[in-house]
Amino acid sequence: MNLLANLINGLSLGAVYAIIALGYTMVYGIAKMLNFAHGDVIMVGGYVCFCTMSYLHMPAPAGVLFAVIVCTVLGIVIEKLAYKPLRQATSLAVLITAIGVSYFLQNAALLIWKSDPKVFTSVVNIPAIRLFDGQLVISGVTVATIASSVIIMIALTIFTGKTKVGKAMRAVSEDKGAAQLMGINVNSTISVTFAIGSGLAAIAGVLLCSAYPTLMPTTGSMPGIKAFTAAVFGGIGSIPGAMLGGLLLGVIEIFAKAYISTQLSDAIVFAVLIIVLLIKPTGLLGKAIHEKV
Amino acid sequence: MSLLSVEDLHVYYGSIHAIKGVSFEVNENEIVTLIGANGAGKSTTLNTVAGLLKPRTGTVTFQGQNIVGVPAHKILSHGLAMCPEGRRVFTQLTVEENLEMGGYTRTNDEVQETLQVVYERFPRLKERYKQVAGTLSGGEQQMLAMGRALMSRPKLLMLDEPSMGLAPILVDQIFEIIKTLHEAGTTILLVEQNAQMALSVADRAYVLETGKISMTGNARELLADERVRKAYLGG
Numbered sequence: 001m002n003l004l005a006n007l008i009n010g011l012s013l014g015a016v017y018a019i020i021a022l023g024y025t026m027v028y029g030i031a032k033m034l035n036f037a038h039g040d041v042i043m044v045g046g047y048v049c050f051c052t053m054s055y056l057h058m059p060a061p062a063g064v065l066f067a068v069i070v071c072t073v074l075g076i077v078i079e080k081l082a083y084k085p086l087r088q089a090t091s092l093a094v095l096i097t098a099i100g101v102s103y104f105l106q107n108a109a110l111l112i113w114k115s116d117p118k119v120f121t122s123v124v125n126i127p128a129i130r131l132f133d134g135q136l137v138i139s140g141v142t143v144a145t146i147a148s149s150v151i152i153m154i155a156l157t158i159f160t161g162k163t164k165v166g167k168a169m170r171a172v173s174e175d176k177g178a179a180q181l182m183g184i185n186v187n188s189t190i191s192v193t194f195a196i197g198s199g200l201a202a203i204a205g206v207l208l209c210s211a212y213p214t215l216m217p218t219t220g221s222m223p224g225i226k227a228f229t230a231a232v233f234g235g236i237g238s239i240p241g242a243m244l245g246g247l248l249l250g251v252i253e254i255f256a257k258a259y260i261s262t263q264l265s266d267a268i269v270f271a272v273l274i275i276v277l278l279i280k281p282t283g284l285l286g287k288a289i290h291e292k293v
Numbered sequence: 294m295s296l297l298s299v300e301d302l303h304v305y306y307g308s309i310h311a312i313k314g315v316s317f318e319v320n321e322n323e324i325v326t327l328i329g330a331n332g333a334g335k336s337t338t339l340n341t342v343a344g345l346l347k348p349r350t351g352t353v354t355f356q357g358q359n360i361v362g363v364p365a366h367k368i369l370s371h372g373l374a375m376c377p378e379g380r381r382v383f384t385q386l387t388v389e390e391n392l393e394m395g396g397y398t399r400t401n402d403e404v405q406e407t408l409q410v411v412y413e414r415f416p417r418l419k420e421r422y423k424q425v426a427g428t429l430s431g432g433e434q435q436m437l438a439m440g441r442a443l444m445s446r447p448k449l450l451m452l453d454e455p456s457m458g459l460a461p462i463l464v465d466q467i468f469e470i471i472k473t474l475h476e477a478g479t480t481i482l483l484v485e486q487n488a489q490m491a492l493s494v495a496d497r498a499y500v501l502e503t504g505k506i507s508m509t510g511n512a513r514e515l516l517a518d519e520r521v522r523k524a525y526l527g528g
Contacts, residue, residue, distance in 0.1 A: 164397070171383045171394050177345055178381040183369035183398035183445065 005136055006258045007251060012142040012211065014250020015149035019204040020227030021234070021242035022156065023197030029173040029237040030193045033091065036098040037078060039224015040105035041198050045071045045205030046215050047113055050120055060123035067202040075198025076191050084187070102221070109217035117216045120209040141210045148203060153243050156196075160239065169193060173237070226253075229273050235286030244284060294357060295320045296480055297342070297373075297449055302351035304334075304341050311337045312348070313504040319449065319482050324475050326483040326491040326512065328525060329501035335484040336378050338501070339453050342482075343375040344368040356448070370398050374447035378454045378484075380438040384427030388418050391426050391437055395444030404444065411440040414473070432463035439470065443479075450474065451482045456490060468494055488525035492516040500525075 020042060027035045048070045049063035082101050086094050126140035160166035172179045172189045180186055208223055209215055226249060234245025252272055256265040276284065295318040304312035312334045319325045327335045340346045342353050344365035353361050355371055363371070374395075383391050392411060396404035412419035415436045421429065426437055435455055442450055452471070456464040468490050475481055475494070485491035492498055495512040500521065508515065515521050 164393075167386065167390055167393060168397060170386060170390075174383050174385055175381050177365075178377060178383065179394070180345065180365035181343060181369070181375050181377060182394045182441070183366050184394070185364075185366045 002258075006254050008136075008138055008142060010251030010254035011247060012145045012250070013254060014230075014247035015145045016204050016208050016211070016223065016246075017227045017230045017249050018149050018243045018246025019152055019200050019207070020223060021231040021246045022152070022239060023200050023204075024228050024231040025234075025236055025239060025242040026169075026193050027197050028231070030169060031079075031083065031190050033083065033094045034098060034228070035083075035194075035197070036095070036224070036228075037101035037105055038197065038201060039220040039222075039227070040102050040109075041071050041074060041078075041201040041220070042205035042208065042223060043109060043215075043217060043220030044074060044105060045202030046120065046209040046219060047109060047118075048202070049123065049206045049209070050118055050215055053121055053123075054118075060121075060125065064123055064203070064206050067206055068199045071202035071205075072195045072199040075194040075201075078198075079191060079194040084190075106217045106221070113217065115217065117214045120213040120215045122210040122213065123206055124210050141207070145207045145211065148207060149243070149246075152200060152203070153239075156239055165189075165192060226269070229270065232283055233273050233276060235283030238283070238285045241283055241285035248284075296356060297482065298352075298354045299338070299342065300352045300354070302338065302341060302353070303349045304337055304346055305349050306337075311504055312341065314351075315501070315504070315506055317499045317506065317509070319480060321448075321480055322475075322478065323497060324471070324481045324483060324495045326485055326495040326498045327501055328485055328488040328491050328498060330525070331486065332503075333501040334504045335486075335501055336453055339375060339451050339482070339484050343373065343451065369445050369447075372448035373451070374442040374445050374449070375451040376438045376442040376453065376455065378457065380431075380434045382426040382429075382434050382437050382441065385425060387423055387425055388429070388437055389422040391441050392418070392444050395441035398445060403446075407444050407446060411443055414443075414470070415440050431459055432466065435459060435463075435467055436470070439467075439474075443474075447479070449480045449482060451484075453484045454486060455483070456485065456487045464490060488521070489516075492521075 020038065023038050024035065027033065045067040049067040052058050052063040052066045053060060078101055082097050083094060086097060122141055124140045124144040126143060128140055129138040129143060160170060168179065168184045169189055171182065172184060172186055176186050205220065227246065230245035230249040231242045233249060234241030249269060253265050253269050256268040260268060298318040300316045302312050302315045315338055327338060329335050337346065341348050344363055348361060352359050355373055360368060360371060383394060392408055393404060396407055417433055418437055418440055426434065429437060439455065455467050459467065464487065471481060472494055483491055483495060492512045492515055498510065498512045498515050499506050500508040508521065
């Protein structure tokens with residue numbers, strides 16, 4: 001029973017990682033850059049939701065909605081101001097800029113919301129599920145987190161597989177020049193990708209804070225790095241890979257905490273990542289399509 | 294008035310002066326070819342017309358409108374499609390998705406309609422419509438790239454080295470297709486290293502040498518020209 005409880009907790013944490021990892025992987029797929037500020041967008045999402053509920057006394061759905069809107073806009077603005085001027089620059093310049101944006105967001109949050117932790121009120125009101133005569137309790141947040149990640153995954157798969165914009169996204173991620181020759185506006189496709197990734201980050205932020213209710217300007221950085229690891233783990237650029245990587249990472253982390261050592265759990269997570277990359281450098285579902293010439 | 298007219302085009306890669314005052318024109322229903330050695334500037338010229346490169350000076354007039362400075366993704370809606378060098382099909386998309394991308398600027402109904410036309414012209418693509426493009430053979434990828442460019446129903450189709458890397462029998466097939474497209478009323482600007490084939494299908498030709506037009510004229514006459522034979526047709 002304990003094992004099952006740990007597995008469910010792991011899946012729940014992994015689902016959050018997965019949602020964040022989707023943002024990393026989509027942006028990487030299209031813009032070929034690692035947006036290290038992505039984790040901090042999660043934190044902004046958390047604060048926006050917190051302010052809407054605690055200061056404006058609005059209900060939870062409004063908080064979630066505002067968080068998604070603010071983060072989506074923030075994602076587009078960050079891309080326009082910080083990354084777009086660097087479209088032709090070296091990847092190192094873009095990487096350093098992304099780290100700069102990350103610090104900017106953290107410090108802006110510090111200025112606005114101060115350093116003392118805020119206590120986040122959960123946005124999930126659904127009751128816990130009790131199974132096996134109350135031996136296994138699954139909290140409402142856990143249910144909501146896992147359900148959201150499944151819905152997001154299905155929606156994204158349909159979006160990239162069936163819609164015109166989604167297909168154009170895949171075309172741009174493969175060959176920007178050829179995509180332009182098809183009449184696809186590469187800049188707006190990149191904007192849409194940042195918008196989706198950041199909107200997802202807001203959802204992840206709200207879910208994360210509902211499960212672990214302490215909110216600080218640095219709240220997003222560790223989950224951000226873990227989710228980035230998850231994206232690499234699953235194969236960066238691959239949407240199902242991000243999902244799988246996130247879930248596995250969450251389960252490994254919780255299992256390591258439960259059965260090996262709480263202090264060493266992060267080390268174990270990264271050790272597993274290193275082993276996977278040694279065996280399969282493209283990640284679990286990384287693409288290695290054979291192209292005939 | 295000509296469909297496409299390029300005047301005194303100068304293109305630089307950084308400080309390298311790649312195209313030095315190229316002028317040419319393409320009239321409606323013609324096949325015009327730009328031939329020349331590797332590095333002469335053929336692809337650079339096409340990429341500039343397609344909007345992927347910006348010329349330093351010069352004009353590109355299409356249907357009476359100057360299209361220099363129009364972003365690449367908007368050129369297509371002017372009626373100018375390009376099938377790029379090296380085919381550049383989207384290898385991770387299916388054949389049909391590639392074709393749909395070719396019709397990106399058109400409505401769904403138009404895409405469905407043109408899809409049938411393209412499938413009729415390239416039955417092989419219809420057989421493989423669900424296959425991922427990266428698994429097609431070189432010849433099939435070339436057909437896909439051409440079909441994809443036709444999806445926008447262009448007034449002018451620009452083909453950049455369609456025969457590159459293909460077996461001789463496939464080269465013949467591709468040039469057969471070019472002839473059929475032309476007979477069906479498509480105007481074609483063809484860039485080729487295979488001068489023999491290009492000159493045998495084209496109406497007119499321009500010879501490009503280190504960024505300049507060195508010769509121009511009727512394709513059949515150039516095919517017989519002593520200098521062209523020596524330089525590009527192996528004697």
